[in-house]
Amino acid sequence: MPTRILTPEYVNGIFKGLKISPEPKAEPAHGLTPPALNKSIQYKRCMLQLRSKGDRPLEKYIFLSSLKQYDEEMFYAILMANMPEICPLIYTPTVGDACLNFSHIYRKPEGLYVSIEDKGSIKNVLRVWPHKDKARITVVTDGSRILGLGDLGVNGMPISIGKLSLYIAGAGFKPESTLPICLDLGTNNAKNLDDPLYLGLRRKRVDDKEMDEFMDEFMHAMAEVFPNILVQFEDFSTDHAFHYLERYQNTAKVPVFNDDIQGTGAVVLSGFVNAAKLSSEASGRDLTDHRVLFLGAGSAGVGVAKQVMSFFTLQGLSEEEAKSRIWFIDSQGMITADRPKLQAHKIYFARKDYSGPPLKNLLDIIDYVKPTALVGLSTMRGAFTKEAVEKMAELNPRPIIFPLSNPVSLSECEFKDAIEWTDGKVIFASGSPFLPYTYKGKEYYPGQGNNMYVFPGIGFGGVLSKCKHVTPSMVENASLALAESLTQEERDMGLIYPKLTRVREVSMQIAARVIHVAQEEHVDRNAPLRHMDDEHLLEFARKRSWYPRVPSS
Numbered sequence: 001m002p003t004r005i006l007t008p009e010y011v012n013g014i015f016k017g018l019k020i021s022p023e024p025k026a027e028p029a030h031g032l033t034p035p036a037l038n039k040s041i042q043y044k045r046c047m048l049q050l051r052s053k054g055d056r057p058l059e060k061y062i063f064l065s066s067l068k069q070y071d072e073e074m075f076y077a078i079l080m081a082n083m084p085e086i087c088p089l090i091y092t093p094t095v096g097d098a099c100l101n102f103s104h105i106y107r108k109p110e111g112l113y114v115s116i117e118d119k120g121s122i123k124n125v126l127r128v129w130p131h132k133d134k135a136r137i138t139v140v141t142d143g144s145r146i147l148g149l150g151d152l153g154v155n156g157m158p159i160s161i162g163k164l165s166l167y168i169a170g171a172g173f174k175p176e177s178t179l180p181i182c183l184d185l186g187t188n189n190a191k192n193l194d195d196p197l198y199l200g201l202r203r204k205r206v207d208d209k210e211m212d213e214f215m216d217e218f219m220h221a222m223a224e225v226f227p228n229i230l231v232q233f234e235d236f237s238t239d240h241a242f243h244y245l246e247r248y249q250n251t252a253k254v255p256v257f258n259d260d261i262q263g264t265g266a267v268v269l270s271g272f273v274n275a276a277k278l279s280s281e282a283s284g285r286d287l288t289d290h291r292v293l294f295l296g297a298g299s300a301g302v303g304v305a306k307q308v309m310s311f312f313t314l315q316g317l318s319e320e321e322a323k324s325r326i327w328f329i330d331s332q333g334m335i336t337a338d339r340p341k342l343q344a345h346k347i348y349f350a351r352k353d354y355s356g357p358p359l360k361n362l363l364d365i366i367d368y369v370k371p372t373a374l375v376g377l378s379t380m381r382g383a384f385t386k387e388a389v390e391k392m393a394e395l396n397p398r399p400i401i402f403p404l405s406n407p408v409s410l411s412e413c414e415f416k417d418a419i420e421w422t423d424g425k426v427i428f429a430s431g432s433p434f435l436p437y438t439y440k441g442k443e444y445y446p447g448q449g450n451n452m453y454v455f456p457g458i459g460f461g462g463v464l465s466k467c468k469h470v471t472p473s474m475v476e477n478a479s480l481a482l483a484e485s486l487t488q489e490e491r492d493m494g495l496i497y498p499k500l501t502r503v504r505e506v507s508m509q510i511a512a513r514v515i516h517v518a519q520e521e522h523v524d525r526n527a528p529l530r531h532m533d534d535e536h537l538l539e540f541a542r543k544r545s546w547y548p549r550v551p552s553s
């Protein structure tokens with residue numbers, strides 16, 4: 001008798017009795033599979049084959065990718081039951097390797113490629129997607145800033161695919177409602193252009209004017225071909241990330257958000273809310289007196305800082321006072337308003353209250369700012385040196401250190417080092433996962449400050465509410481819902497983010513809050529939901545959430 005290997009209860013413990021929704025795929029006819037093969041054995045065989053690849057994560061990625069194409073439900077069953085093990089394989093850090101090698105490991109179509117050569121007929125390209133009427137969520141990248149790895153061109157496709165796998169596992173989007181898109185506008189990466197196997201257009205990126213024309217046509221076509229879709233922009237280079245968010249967030253006919261700016265902002269605000277409380281408990285410092293120093297002023301850094309400002313405004317500070325709690329360092333040093341030719345997105349946070357000689361060195365800047373929190377979104381591996389982290393520990397009984405750059409090879413510091421250099425006092429979250437670390441007989445758990453904790457819930461709430469736009473308040477409330485989702489057990493463990501194994505339930509809480517705020521702001525279009533209170537919205541989100549079919553016992 002086959003054993004029950006995965007049930008919603010098993011995955012989450014609280015979804016008893018809910019209908020499991022997928023449309024059954026035809027099983028191979030009797031006689032085409034060995035007699036004893038069943039889902040339970042298949043699950044075990046898949047896990048065995050996966051683990052037999054040992055310490056070769058890219059091979060594991062390729063195996064999982066093939067499994068997804070061959071037996072999608074088994075792939076999601078395995079992912080959902082083993083999130084901490086599988087997430088780093090289909091997402092950061094391994095997805096970074098998959099992107100670097102995409103043109104070499106590519107096997108089958110898994111999304112749409114829309115290139116600059118399609119300009120004028122983009123709609124026709126979008127129409128080839130087989131599940132047009134089912135598409136609800138898309139992740140669109142132009143491959144120009146993939147994680148911290150730079151311009152990878154069409155090799156950026158795995159990031160769209162990986163994020164959408166998390167929409168499915170994390171929030172319960174039906175697989176056929178997801179649409180990965182990679183825009184090929186050329187690449188300035190010489191390595192790609194010189195690679196005879198590179199699968200993108202062999203040309204340099206187009207200029208801004210041509211890109212604007214292309215993007216306008218693309219967004220227009222998206223709304224026509226996929227009228228019910230929500231668009232997540234992902235890993236556009238910083239200037240374009242800000243530009244297209246601004247251009248479309250209130251004007252496009254489909255809702256839009258930028259994950260690197262808004263999703264990252266939300267996840268870091270959430271971690272910061274919990275971290276600041278822990279830090280202030282140790283120091284006695286008022287929450288309004290935290291001082292946050294950012295290393296890296298790209299789309300992620302500036303997006304996060306704007307969201308972290310609401311930590312202060314929610315405590316009653318004015319916008320100016322909140323801004324005064326934030327300092328930035330980029331590749332030229334501390335960002336001050338007197339610096340010539342400052343990029344537009346850096347102007348808002350440029351300090352006007354410093355007039356000494358330019359400060360370039362992190363240690364000098366820490367001495368000057370006396371931060372309570374150090375946040376890295378710089379793509380600079382090891383930038384948080386021993387001296388810098390020790391200095392943070394001298395200034396604070398519990399320093400907040402968030403090295404958030406991805407993939408793990410670009411992290412500003414490692415968890416183990418942060419623990420040792422602060423004698424276990426650090427409050428830590430990184431962009432990519434680290435393992436727990438035992439120090440002086442005590443086990444410490446790292447937080448993962450990655451937008452994967454919020455984008456599934458933001459997207460699910462947005463789609464269920466049929467929102468016209470994704471508003472800043474929907475994003476901010478997603479962040480607060482995440483911060484509030486910690487259980488007592490997680491707080492007792494010193495965590496600032498929930499355990500990854502709970503991501504589905506946490507996404508439901510985020511989705512319900514997002515729907516509520518969409519209603520408050522009158523951007524929702526799903527009228528029947530307006531009669532539901534928060535508890536019913538949560539129940540509604542859970543009921544709409546997809547699970548892979550359960551092998552019957």
Ligand SMILES: NC(=O)C1=CN([C@@H]2O[C@H](COP(=O)(O)OP(=O)(O)OC[C@H]3O[C@@H](n4cnc5c(N)ncnc54)[C@H](O)[C@@H]3O)[C@@H](O)[C@H]2O)C=CC1
Binds near residue numbers: 148296329333377407
């Ligand atoms: N944890 C998460 O959820 C997320 C993490 N990220 C990560 O954040 C990183 C940055 O992303 P973006 O802001 O889009 O990239 P970006 O390239 O636009 O920004 C990088 C920033 O770092 C600065 N920088 C570079 N070298 C530096 C140095 N030596 N010293 C000081 N600053 C330096 C640059 O001046 C720039 O301001 C990437 O590694 C990305 O993977 C991005 C989004 C989400």
Ligand SMILES: CC(=O)C(=O)O
Binds near residue numbers: 146148235259450
């Ligand atoms: C996590 C993510 O979105 C990034 O590193 O770009």
Ligand SMILES: [Mg+2]
Binds near residue numbers: 147234235259260
């Ligand atoms: Mg990203």
